[in-house]
Amino acid sequence: VLNDDTAGTGRTDGRVIARTGPALGYQLFLPNGTSAATARRAGDWREISLGPGTSAWVPIAEAFPIAGPRPGSEIAVVRTRVRKGWSEVVLPLAEPLPFRLEQRLDPARYAVWVYGLVANVDWVETSIADPLIESVRWGQPENGVFRLDIELAGEQPWGWRAYREGAHLVLGFRHPPEALADRRFRSPLHGVRIVIDPGHNPDTGAVGPTGLEEREANLAIALELADILAERGAEVVLTRATPDSALGLYDRTNLAYRSGGEVFVSIHNNALPDGVNPFVHNGTSVLYYHPQSEPLAEAIQAELLPRTALDDHGVWHQNVAVLRMNEMPSVLVESAFMMIPEQEAKLRTPEFQREIAEGVAAGIERFLRERDP
Numbered sequence: 001v002l003n004d005d006t007a008g009t010g011r012t013d014g015r016v017i018a019r020t021g022p023a024l025g026y027q028l029f030l031p032n033g034t035s036a037a038t039a040r041r042a043g044d045w046r047e048i049s050l051g052p053g054t055s056a057w058v059p060i061a062e063a064f065p066i067a068g069p070r071p072g073s074e075i076a077v078v079r080t081r082v083r084k085g086w087s088e089v090v091l092p093l094a095e096p097l098p099f100r101l102e103q104r105l106d107p108a109r110y111a112v113w114v115y116g117l118v119a120n121v122d123w124v125e126t127s128i129a130d131p132l133i134e135s136v137r138w139g140q141p142e143n144g145v146f147r148l149d150i151e152l153a154g155e156q157p158w159g160w161r162a163y164r165e166g167a168h169l170v171l172g173f174r175h176p177p178e179a180l181a182d183r184r185f186r187s188p189l190h191g192v193r194i195v196i197d198p199g200h201n202p203d204t205g206a207v208g209p210t211g212l213e214e215r216e217a218n219l220a221i222a223l224e225l226a227d228i229l230a231e232r233g234a235e236v237v238l239t240r241a242t243p244d245s246a247l248g249l250y251d252r253t254n255l256a257y258r259s260g261g262e263v264f265v266s267i268h269n270n271a272l273p274d275g276v277n278p279f280v281h282n283g284t285s286v287l288y289y290h291p292q293s294e295p296l297a298e299a300i301q302a303e304l305l306p307r308t309a310l311d312d313h314g315v316w317h318q319n320v321a322v323l324r325m326n327e328m329p330s331v332l333v334e335s336a337f338m339m340i341p342e343q344e345a346k347l348r349t350p351e352f353q354r355e356i357a358e359g360v361a362a363g364i365e366r367f368l369r370e371r372d373p
């Protein structure tokens with residue numbers, strides 16, 4: 001049984017990351033409670049066997065051996081349903097089996113492999129009223145490997161999620177915010193729930209040459225941004241609103257998710273880049289991880305650059321914990337460089353903080369306006 005939070009703190013992301021080899025690249029994100037057959041051990045890593053000739057590795061600290069037969073299940077029906085802004089595909093399993101999900105966008109296609117599952121599928125129940133799911137097909141490419149192919153309408157869903165309901169596996173695809181449907185005569189921000197995350201604390205983040213702490217600058221910008229967004233009708237959620245609230249990375253994403261966030265923006269300022277001269281390579285940048293977040297990153301960068309008047313440091317794909325959240329478009333803004341004396345000095349001024357906040361707000365607005373209703 002896999003679990004990354006045996007103490008039950010609720011302060012992790014609630015899933016175990018399985019990799020292609022010990023300490024190698026990411027392969028599967030398995031919700032806590034997943035059962036898998038174990039194989040070899042190598043140092044701090046445990047191999048779990050998936051299908052014939054397929055395996056993955058999980059940290060030993062997150063894998064708890066139990067005696068019993070190899071986990072397996074049959075499946076007789078696949079259902080879809082619509083729930084509170086999500087279209088979902090439900091796989092009724094007898095045991096919480098490991099799975100792998102692969103996403104292709106434009107048009108949106110999802111392939112899901114479930115290991116240890118034997119198809120005895122009579123039918124796939126889909127609702128013709130479903131606005132997002134166009135088709136669901138299943139197959140059994142290998143002994144004990146079940147494959148599901150899901151086609152969605154449109155280029156990409158607003159977000160997606162894979163979770164367990166008991167032993168059942170649920171794959172959810174999010175509809176655009178309901179508030180966006182009615183945006184002809186008002187700001188597209190109106191009624192959209194936006195989570196603003198002032199980066200760092202209890203850690204200081206980067207510290208500038210004259211001692212400005214990144215967490216301070218981030219908070220000032222975030223509070224300004226929250227005001228602007230609220231004035232334009234958005235429902236704003238701040239992960240922290242005071243200098244003394246201390247949060248871990250997953251506290252931030254869990255809060256974003258639990259509060260029904262529809263857009264997530266983490267506010268940061270940059271430190272020293274690795275291996276390059278910061279006095280040559282610096283400026284404004286926006287990071288994203290999932291492809292559905294890239295348009296948001298591009299829109300914010302486009303609106304932010306003219307306001308910071310700094311160099312274009314680019315829009316980057318980066319594997320950052322808060323950005324791995326896939327339920328909503330999530331980006332991380334690096335407005336300026338703490339380490340450059342002139343930029344640190346600017347970051348201290350309410351005028352520059354306001355400019356950054358205006359730029360991010362305009363970027364979110366632009367992203368929402370450009371999305372198909």
Ligand SMILES: [Zn+2]
Pocket residue numbers: 199200205206214268269270
């Ligand atoms: Zn930072």
